[in-house]
Amino acid sequence: MERKTPLYDCHVAAGGKIVPFAGWLLPVQYSGVVAEHMAVRTACGLFDVSHMGELVLRGKDALANLNRLLTNDYTDLQTGYARYSLMCYESGGVVDDLIVYKCSDEAYLIVVNAANCEKDAQWISEHLSGECTMENISDSVAQVALQGPKAEAVLSKLSKTIPAGNYTFIAQGEVDGIQALVSRTGYTGEDGFEIYCAAADAPALWEKLLAAGKDEGLIPCGLGARDTLRLEAGMPLYGHELSAEINPYEAVLGIFVKMDKPDFIGKAALEQARPVSRRKVGLKVTRRGIIREHCDVYAGEEKVGFVSSGTHCPYLGYAVGMAMVPVEYKEPGTKLLVDVRGRKVECEVIKTPFYKRAQ
Template sequence: MEQKTPLYERHVAAGGKIVPFAGWLLPVQYSGVIAEHKAVRSACGLFDVSHMGELVLRGTDALANVNRLMTNDFSGMYEGQARYSPMCYEDGGVVDDLIVYKVSDTVYFIVVNAANKEKDAAWIREHLTGDCAMEDWSDRVAQLALQGPRAEEILRKLTSDIPEKNYSAVLRGTVKGMACMVSRTGYTGEDGFELYCAPADAPALWDALLEAGEPFGLIPCGLGARDTLRLEAAMPLYGHELSPAINPYEAVLGIFVKLEKPDFIGKAALEQARPISRRRVGLKITGRGIAREECPVYDEEKQIGVVTSGTHCPWLGQAVAMAMVDVAYKEPGTVVQVDVRGRKVEAEVVKTPFYKRT
């Protein structure tokens, strides 16, 4: 049976179209995916992301464990700093991609994908060593995402606890009197914030943000726009561009793999993983059609890859896709064909992200 976030009643009251997603009942849209997508690009959108998982590592060996579990290096962080990282299996395939916040020298706060929460928690718990314990805080935390170029103006009406740098957080802030962790992060390609609060405070926080944001064009947004926005910004999604069968180099996330670290799970396999034979690329669909996940990619009669995500991007007015293809076809300008329901549609390899905010 699907779970409801603390904001479920707000979504229903606002006319959100509720769908099951990763074991949760969430709005896929309110006013429509296109309108919501454009609002985030031009003004601001508010998302309920309370379905995400939150895990805490605590102990004198917390940092050593984070560094052993993740491919990125978490040494030398300041309190409130966040870093993105894949977490890999021994063979280099990806368990999940996540964000880690340093709370203190002995406490790290980890945000994981909703569908992977149980798997991630079990994997982490299984591999802890020394003085370090894991706590699952998922039921103790609600998360709202305020995303778009007007996000900071809106948030400033409710708090002065604004992190200045991307991938940093005010750990113990307040928003309209409610205790919040305020993080300058997001999954849309825009400036924005992710607000972590007690579940009981989530409805009041939601209402306060919508009221403060109304003059700026803020609207509630659903899962549909969240997906088109992240795809337009060429951000990978677990289960699509990342999986146990895809390693970070193939996903073009090599910048987050720090082989100079003494050791981490999957290091030996990743040391042997290059040169890679396939990699993630961006495709601009130049023919008529929209490429979707699992559409085969061809060079004439030879299949050279498969689409991992695809859509028509509302802001760009262009059908695009991400695909995993043979490395011989990775250069921008390369012409390929995508099989869209039995019909070959022409496409061109292009640089990513497709959209980048100025």
């Protein structure tokens, strides 16, 4: 049975179209995916991401455990900063991708994907050593994402605790009287914030933000726009561009694998994983059609790969996808075909991200 986030009643009252997702009941859209997508690109949007998982590592050996569990290196991470990483199996395949927030030398918040929360918590707890504990605080925490070029203008009306830099956060923040962790992060390709608060405070936070953003064009957004935005920005989604069968190098995320640090889970396998024989590429549809996940990719008559994610991008105005193909087809300009329900759709390999905001 699907669970409800603390904001479920807010979504229903606002006319959100509720669908099951990763074990939760969440709005897929309010005013429409295209309208919500464009609001985030041109003004701002507000998302309920309370389904995400929050785990806390504590203890004097917390850092050593992080570095053993994750591919990235957290040795030089400063308090108040966040860092993305992958967590791998011994095989080099990916358990999950996640963000770590350093709250102190002995306390780290790990934010994981909703569908993987229980799996991740079990994996981490089974691999802890020394003086370190893990607590799953997901049920007590709500999270909203305020995203878009006007996000700071909206938040500034309610808060003086605004993180200045990307991937920084304020642990003891406040939003119009509501205690919150305020982080300058997001999953849309835009500037914005992810705000964590007590579950009981979430409805009030949601309504305060919407009211503050009314004149800035802020609207509530659902899962549909969240997916089109992340794809347009070339961001991976676990179960699509990442999985137990896809390693970080195939996913073109090698920058987050620090092979020069001491041993970590999956390191031995990843040392043998390069050069890769296949890798993720971006595809632009050059004729009519929209490509979707699981569609087969062809070079002429030969099936060479599969689409991991695909959609029509409202802001760019054309259809794109990400696909896993042999490395000989990775170069921009390479012509490929995608089988969409028996019809071959013409595509061209292009660089990702498809969209990148002006700095």
